[in-house]
Amino acid sequence: MEIHRLEKCPSSAYYIKDFLTVEEEEFLLKNVYNVPQTKWTQLLRRRLQNWGGVPHPNGMIPETIPQWLQTCIDKVVALNTFCDAPNHVLINEYKPNEGIMPHLDGPLYSSTIATVNLGSHTVLNFYDSNDREKVSFSLFLEPRSLLVQQGNIYETYLHGIDEKYEDILDNSTLNVPSNYQMNQSLKRGTRVSLTIRRVQKVSKLKIKLGR
Numbered sequence: 001m002e003i004h005r006l007e008k009c010p011s012s013a014y015y016i017k018d019f020l021t022v023e024e025e026e027f028l029l030k031n032v033y034n035v036p037q038t039k040w041t042q043l044l045r046r047r048l049q050n051w052g053g054v055p056h057p058n059g060m061i062p063e064t065i066p067q068w069l070q071t072c073i074d075k076v077v078a079l080n081t082f083c084d085a086p087n088h089v090l091i092n093e094y095k096p097n098e099g100i101m102p103h104l105d106g107p108l109y110s111s112t113i114a115t116v117n118l119g120s121h122t123v124l125n126f127y128d129s130n131d132r133e134k135v136s137f138s139l140f141l142e143p144r145s146l147l148v149q150q151g152n153i154y155e156t157y158l159h160g161i162d163e164k165y166e167d168i169l170d171n172s173t174l175n176v177p178s179n180y181q182m183n184q185s186l187k188r189g190t191r192v193s194l195t196i197r198r199v200q201k202v203s204k205l206k207i208k209l210g211r
């Protein structure tokens with residue numbers, strides 16, 4: 001992992017450009033779009049699927065993660081990125097001009113976060129929690145790449161994705177590809193992200209049906 005560390009990042013972050021093959025990406029996308037419509041939650045500016053259970057301060061009631069998704073989790077875990085096995089995946093789908101407001105993820109998750117990127121690139125912006133107006137730094141996330149974040153990056157910085165049709169990388173982007181020409185505009189397609197995490201508190205309660 002050390003060779004993938006983003007040196008300029010103020011805390012531990014790792015970026016692996018071609019983490020997935022084109023076939024693996026297609027396999028995951030096919031399965032993401034094969035779920036029943038009811039599995040999607042439509043928000044104003046994106047839609048999402050929640051896998052593993054609903055995180056809750058009193059403990060998440062665990063749900064089995066399907067094999068097609070578990071295979072991807074296993075590939076991330078094989079890099080020795082997590083202390084405790086991840087048990088939760090949030091899948092977000094963003095069409096061009098969609099995004100997510102700057103936010104913190106909150107205390108329910110442990111401090112390692114892995115993001116698998118499918119379909120299209122995006123730019124993930126980070127904001128100092130004391131200055132939410134200005135982008136502190138940003139990361140360029142290409143399709144098939146993996147981003148692993150550890151420690152305070154997710155605690156001290158808010159993160160978000162602008163609602164844009166295209167991106168232009170600039171000095172704030174920590175991982176500009178060597179073949180990128182400054183001011184080149186990158187058109188967004190539909191991006192699907194898998195955010196893989198560990199929910200710390202898991203309930204031992206089982207839901208009893210048919211009582």
Ligand SMILES: O=C(O)CCC(=O)C(=O)O
Nearest residue numbers: 090092100105115193195
């Ligand atoms: O799509 C992404 O990479 C970010 C998702 C995110 O920040 C979240 O769901 O909390």
Ligand SMILES: [Fe+2]
Nearest residue numbers: 103104105159
């Ligand atoms: Fe988030």
